[in-house]
Amino acid sequence: MVRVTAPHSAPLAFLKGHGTENDFVIVPDPANEIGLPASVVARICDRRAGVGGDGLLHVVRSEAHPEARAMAGEAEWFMDYRNADGSIAEMCGNGVRVFARYLQRAGHAEAGELAVATRGGVKRVHLAKNGDVTVSMGRARLPEEGVTVTVGGHRWPARNVNMGNPHAVAFVDDLDQAGDLFTAPAYTPSSVYPDGVNVEFVADRGERHVAMRVHERGSGETRSCGTGACAVAVAAARRDGLDPALTGAPVTYTVDLPGGRLVITELPDGEIEMTGPAVIVAEGSLDLALLAPPH
Numbered sequence: 001m002v003r004v005t006a007p008h009s010a011p012l013a014f015l016k017g018h019g020t021e022n023d024f025v026i027v028p029d030p031a032n033e034i035g036l037p038a039s040v041v042a043r044i045c046d047r048r049a050g051v052g053g054d055g056l057l058h059v060v061r062s063e064a065h066p067e068a069r070a071m072a073g074e075a076e077w078f079m080d081y082r083n084a085d086g087s088i089a090e091m092c093g094n095g096v097r098v099f100a101r102y103l104q105r106a107g108h109a110e111a112g113e114l115a116v117a118t119r120g121g122v123k124r125v126h127l128a129k130n131g132d133v134t135v136s137m138g139r140a141r142l143p144e145e146g147v148t149v150t151v152g153g154h155r156w157p158a159r160n161v162n163m164g165n166p167h168a169v170a171f172v173d174d175l176d177q178a179g180d181l182f183t184a185p186a187y188t189p190s191s192v193y194p195d196g197v198n199v200e201f202v203a204d205r206g207e208r209h210v211a212m213r214v215h216e217r218g219s220g221e222t223r224s225c226g227t228g229a230c231a232v233a234v235a236a237a238r239r240d241g242l243d244p245a246l247t248g249a250p251v252t253y254t255v256d257l258p259g260g261r262l263v264i265t266e267l268p269d270g271e272i273e274m275t276g277p278a279v280i281v282a283e284g285s286l287d288l289a290l291l292a293p294p295h
Helices: 038-045 093-105 226-239
Strands: 012-019 022-028 055-061 077-083 112-118 121-127 132-139 147-151 154-162 166-171 186-188 198-206 209-216 251-257 260-266 271-277 279-286
Touching: 012 093, 022 093, 038 055, 055 093, 077 093, 093 112, 093 121, 093 132, 093 226, 093 271, 093 279, 132 226, 147 166, 154 226, 166 226, 198 226, 209 226, 226 251, 226 260, 226 271
Parallel strands: 022 055, 077 112, 166 198, 209 251
Antiparallel strands: 012 022, 012 279, 055 077, 112 121, 121 132, 132 271, 147 154, 147 186, 154 166, 198 209, 251 260, 260 271
């Protein structure tokens, strides 16, 4: 395995991409030959001293990675996703769209259906000819416990939605009421989310059309959150009296985020599909020796 932390290691090939301005560094490594310690990932994703990104997409053939080998029969490629701090994560909705776009650019996939292995299981992806990418995001769970969210002098009831990670969705009259969102909004009772929560503030823009801002736990306000947009669409549908499991008809909401627009569809079987853009904006090589921390 390549020791990417060595001062004289070979340059590391990379690309940069984003999905509704949720941006990622992409490291192609089909044979899983590149070691990526958390400290190195964090330096690569550093916005001032590195390339910069909300996360890193390590592109590996499933059969070459011990965590994905069992999925190789369903999906040729494994998205070994890392958060910007270097920690390992199961899935990233915006990330898997960018991952699929890279596979298409590299000649590993064509427009149409594609399966991508992730730590959260195999995700079904559709690469449309118009440039959009659709990802099957799984099903939402709606725990009964809700919370009250407080920002400044404003208080709102928030709907509890779990997309594999926890969300509290509050409907507001004006998105500016959410404040700067650098600090995590207060919520009670705290026991509902013992490990913290992503908090979405949502304002109506029209029929089945909403806008949102989000505080992601551990990160502050982000330009886009795929699981958050899915949680918002489900919460809005239930608020509006719509449940595909009862009507047998899909429900679609348009969700505007600071970084762009996502279209979320909940199917009668509960599966949620997220559609949005994915763009590769740069590629090059990185001298990791230059990212060494100061002594």
